[in-house]
Amino acid sequence: YFRSTKLVAGVKDMRFQALMPDVLHCPGISHIDNMVSMSNMKYDVIVGSGIEIQKRYDILGYLIPGDSRVEIDVKIVSGYYTKGKRVTQEELGNTVGRAWEELEH
Secondary structure, three states, X not given: OXXXXXXXXXXXXXOOHHHOHHHHHOOOOOEEEEEEOOOHHHHHHHHHOOXXXXXXXXXXXXXXXHHHHHHHHHHHHOOOOOOOOOOOOOHHHHOOOOOHHHOOO
16 A cells, blocks of 8 residues: 555655644644544654644444455554554455455446
């Protein structure tokens, strides 16, 4: 997933995560009680900028559509936060999305 993004866009993530904490620092935010994001990139840059995060939440498994497992499993292996089962690199090969025939063309 991230390798493909880097091949297409030239970078792993186009959203400039390093600049994101500026928006939080501007109004004086120094502490976040509940962060509802699995992104390790967001978390790392927020905490690295000096903002404390008390509790993190991941996406509940029943809210993730079956064909989204491909993307979410890759993101978890690459560092996304989860309290659930951590997929191993070897298990990624077993993750299946939608078949070509299932897509509307």
